[in-house]
Amino acid sequence: MKVPRWKKAEFEEIEYEPKSIRELLKEIKNISELIVDLAYSAILFNSKELAEEVRYLEVRMDKLNYEIRIMAMLTARNAEDAEKMAAILQIAQAADTISNAAGDMVKLLAYKLDHPILPHLIKESDEIIKKITIDENSAAHGKTISELKIAAETGVRIIAIRRKDRWIYGPKGSVKLRKGDTLICIGPEEGMKQLNKLLKGEIEVLE
Amino acid sequence: MSEKEAEALLLELKEKAELMVDLAYSSIIYDNKEIAKEVYELEDYVDSLNEELQKLAIKDVKAGELEVNEALAIIQLGACSEAIADAARDIADVELRDVELHPIIKESVMEAEEVLVRVEVKSGSVLCNKKLGDIELASHTGMWIIAIKRGNKWIYDPSKNVQILEGDILFAKGPKEGVEHFLMLAEGKEKEI
Numbered sequence: 179m180k181v182p183r184w185k186k187a188e189f190e191e192i193e194y195e196p197k198s199i200r201e202l203l204k205e206i207k208n209i210s211e212l213i214v215d216l217a218y219s220a221i222l223f224n225s226k227e228l229a230e231e232v233r234y235l236e237v238r239m240d241k242l243n244y245e246i247r248i249m250a251m252l253t254a255r256n257a258e259d260a261e262k263m264a265a266i267l268q269i270a271q272a273a274d275t276i277s278n279a280a281g282d283m284v285k286l287l288a289y290k291l292d293h294p295i296l297p298h299l300i301k302e303s304d305e306i307i308k309k310i311t312i313d314e315n316s317a318a319h320g321k322t323i324s325e326l327k328i329a330a331e332t333g334v335r336i337i338a339i340r341r342k343d344r345w346i347y348g349p350k351g352s353v354k355l356r357k358g359d360t361l362i363c364i365g366p367e368e369g370m371k372q373l374n375k376l377l378k379g380e381i382e383v384l385e
Numbered sequence: 386m387s388e389k390e391a392e393a394l395l396l397e398l399k400e401k402a403e404l405m406v407d408l409a410y411s412s413i414i415y416d417n418k419e420i421a422k423e424v425y426e427l428e429d430y431v432d433s434l435n436e437e438l439q440k441l442a443i444k445d446v447k448a449g450e451l452e453v454n455e456a457l458a459i460i461q462l463g464a465c466s467e468a469i470a471d472a473a474r475d476i477a478d479v480e481l482r483d484v485e486l487h488p489i490i491k492e493s494v495m496e497a498e499e500v501l502v503r504v505e506v507k508s509g510s511v512l513c514n515k516k517l518g519d520i521e522l523a524s525h526t527g528m529w530i531i532a533i534k535r536g537n538k539w540i541y542d543p544s545k546n547v548q549i550l551e552g553d554i555l556f557a558k559g560p561k562e563g564v565e566h567f568l569m570l571a572e573g574k575e576k577e578i
Contacts, residue, residue, distance in 0.1 A: 203493035211499055214403070214469070262487040265479045269413075269490065272472035276406070279468040286461060289454050299396050304523075329560035333527035351562075369524035 184233035192241060199253065202246040203270060209235050209242070210273035212348045215337045217280035219307055219362050221287060222297060228338065228362070229284035231347045236281040243274050307364050308374070314357040315379035324351030331384035332373045334365030391445065391459055394438045398466040401431050404542050405473035407531045407558045411501045412480040414491045420532065420556075423541055424477035431470040438463045500561050502528070502568065506553045509573030518545025525578050526570070527563030532556040 213235045220228035247270075250263040312318055318326055328334055329351075339346040339353070340360040346353060355361075361377070363370065375381045405427050412420035442459045445451035451459075479486070494501065506512055512520065523529050533540040533547070534554040540547060549555070555571060569575035 200489045200493050200496075203489060204496055207493060207497045211497075261484045265482070265484055266487055266490060268479050269476055272475040275472040275475070276469050279465040279472075282468075283462065283465045286458050289458055299392050299399070302392070302396055303400065304529075324562070327562065329527045330562040330566060331525070331527075333523040333525070333529075333559065333563070335560070366521065366523040368521045369527075372524070 182230050182233070184230060184237045187234060187237045187241075192244060194248065196252075197245055197249060199246060199249050199266065202242055202249065203266060206239065206242050206246065206270050206273045208348070209239050210276045212337060213239070213277045213280040215307075215335065215364050216347065217283040219337060219364070220284045222307055223309060223362070224287065226287070227345055229287050231338070231345065232280055232284045235347075236277050239274050239277040243270050246270050304366065305364055306367055306370055307362070308370055309360055309362055310374055310377050311360045312355060312357050312377045313379045316357060316377050317379065317382045318355045318377055319357045320354060322352055322354050323349060326355070326376070327384055328373060332365060332369030334363045334369050334373050336361050336363055338362040391438060391441050391451075394434060394441065395459060395462055395466075398431060398434050398438065398463055398470075401427055401434070401542075402466040402469040402473065404531060405431070405470050406476070407501065407529075408541070408556075409473040409476035409480075410494055411503070411531065411556050411558075412477050413486065414494050414501060415503055415556075416480070416486070418481060419539065421477040421480040423532075423539065424473055425481075427541075428470050428474040431467060435463050435467045498560065499558060500564060501531075501556065501558050502564055503554060503556050504568050504571040506549055506551055506555060506571050507573040508551050510551070510571055511573070511576050511578060512549045512570055513551050514548060516546060516548050517543055520578055522557075522567070522578070523559070526559065526567045528557040528559035528567040530555055530557050 213232055216228055216235070217232050219225070220232055247267060250267055254260040254263050323329075323336060328336065336349055337347070338361075339349050339355075340362075341356065341358075363373065365373070372381075372384055376384055405424050408420050408427075409424045411417065412424065439460050442451065442456040446453055446456045479490075517530060530543055531541070533543055533549070533556070535550065535552070557567060559567070566575065570578060
């Protein structure tokens with residue numbers, strides 16, 4: 179059996195390497211947002227792969243927290259520094275709490291419920307979650323997420339892309355979309371409709 | 386059907402917890418203790434919602450309306466939202482302490498993929514006198530309004546019926562790419578939503 183990525187990551191040794199506290203905190207904040215979106219999607223679509231990515235990010239978050247603590251201690255030279263660093267660590271710790279909550283959420287997948295509660299829940303929500311496959315006639319084929327201005331024109335976040343057997347989680351703006359890709363999207367209803375039209379080849383551009 | 390009730394409670398828990406995180410970060414980057422205090426108040430509210438949800442789930446099982454596993458799933462999802470709400474309170478706690486914040490905090494929050502902005506609505510803005518539900522800001526700019534400051538009053542998590550007025554200070558959250566359009570709309574420099 180293949181060992182999941184999160185399990186491998188969990189037992190990897192961490193070696194000290196200097197990193198910038200700002201970069202660490204940035205990644206910590208980004209993960210704490212992505213991981214919650216991924217967790218709800220994993221439950222909604224009953225997806226083991228998405229759930230495994232949540233577990234992986236949870237482990238990654240632990241590591242980042244460990245690293246930021248070390249860097250904070252190395253940076254502080256006096257009591258005033260230490261107070262400021264304590265605030266940074268408190269935020270990093272809160273982000274870790276959020277990622278643990280997301281990790282707990284995906285454990286629900288093991289329950290194999292006949293009557294899933296989440297679909298109803300998400301339908302009523304301001305933000306909906308949808309899976310959309312890119313049509314072969316879509317103008318989105320070959321364009322990057324930034325070029326298409328998806329975030330700004332629709333308010334939809336693409337949190338994962340399934341490309342054949344591969345997954346791209348939390349794709350950056352520079353990722354090129356291809357026909358046949360399945361996107362996991364979260365966003366407001368009206369924007370989702372627009373994005374769906376683009377990906378299904380009904381409109382050429384978002385506006 | 387009380388299953389519906391449990392779902393409604395769970396949804397409110399989820400949305401409030403996520404709102405709290407956004408408000409908590411906003412309180413830090415705008416050095417705003419009022420918002421931070423609101424996060425504390427919301428935390429109490431979330432606690433009470435969660436307790437209500439737990440009781441309801443147990444009652445439903447007793448009445449034979451929910452399976453044990455379903456009730457357990459509902460209770461656990463509620464607990465996750467509650468944990469997120471606690472995390473938000475811990476972030477707001479940083480703002481309420483009398484320690485000057487390290488600039489790194491603001492920088493890393495502002496450079497993250499989802500950012501927070503604050504803007505005053507100017508007199509020529511197309512947003513003036515519009516209801517939030519009518520303009521669908523989130524669908525057109527990606528930005529969600531999380532709070533409005535109107536004079537001395539605050540409207541947190543404004544509903545679709547709230548009208549934007551000249552002079553309102555809007556606190557919003559969204560993708561970096563959506564910020565500019567949103568700011569131009571509020572400042573009256575761009576007319577097309």
